[in-house]
Amino acid sequence: MEKAVQQLFDQAHHIVFLTGAGVSTASGIPDFRSANGLYTKDKNAEYYLSHRYFAKDPDGFYQFCKDNLYFPDAKPNVIHTKQAALTQQDRATVITQNIDNLYEEAGTKHLIDFHGNLFNVYCEKCGQSVPVAEYLKSRIHQVDGGPLRPDIVLYDEGIKQENVIDSVRAMQAADLVVIVGTSMKVYPFAGLLEYANPAATILAINQEPLQLPVKFQMIQTDASKFFADLTV
Secondary structure: OOHHHHHHHHHOOOEEEEEOHHHOHHHOOOOOOOOOOHHHHOOOHHHHOEHHHHHHOHHHHHHHHHHHOOOOOOOOOHHHHHHHHHHHOOOEEEEEOOOOOHHHHOOOOOEEEOOEEEEEEEEOOOOOEEOHHHHOOOOEOOOOOOEEEEEEOOEOOOOOHHHHHHHHHHHHHOOEEEEEOOOOOOOOHHHHHHHOOOOOEEEEEEOOOOOOOOOOEEEEOOHHHHHHHOOO
């Protein structure tokens, strides 16, 4: 860990972590867009994760989610835990594209699940929340027979307005923005960079170099190693 980089974290009052699938690969959850990922192996994956498919074939959608999205044995890794520690100090906010609940398990305090969370399940008929264990047994709500679904943003659905507003506010207040485990190519998430405080330092931690539309510092390394070395 370079001393200057450690100092950036030590001196920051409002850190924003912008994170994606690369954070969870160290926990054994595959990156859907990687060479062996879900979107590569199944060219229809985006369709199967669309609201159109959910409405047309709810049984098929349910089976696809159960088979491909839930990883019950996955645990938070050092990236999650170090970022969570900084949020617990009220010095950081995590805005993540991940839907796997690992940030919650790590005890992250200031967290925006930009695309929702697989472990938040509700009934579309009555709106009641249901334990995920119940959903994994049946997609039908036992109380009223309504269809259950995870509270994630499907293709052809919009991002929750409150998540957009909270994310923009966090970006405007940030003095350090740290991009981890994402290529920042998926919109509208990638568009959050447009709202970054002009005075903020922007770091990108990734094994592959990134191309971003803003001035930033590239740290080309394994994120797990970077956060293992970071003192918080």
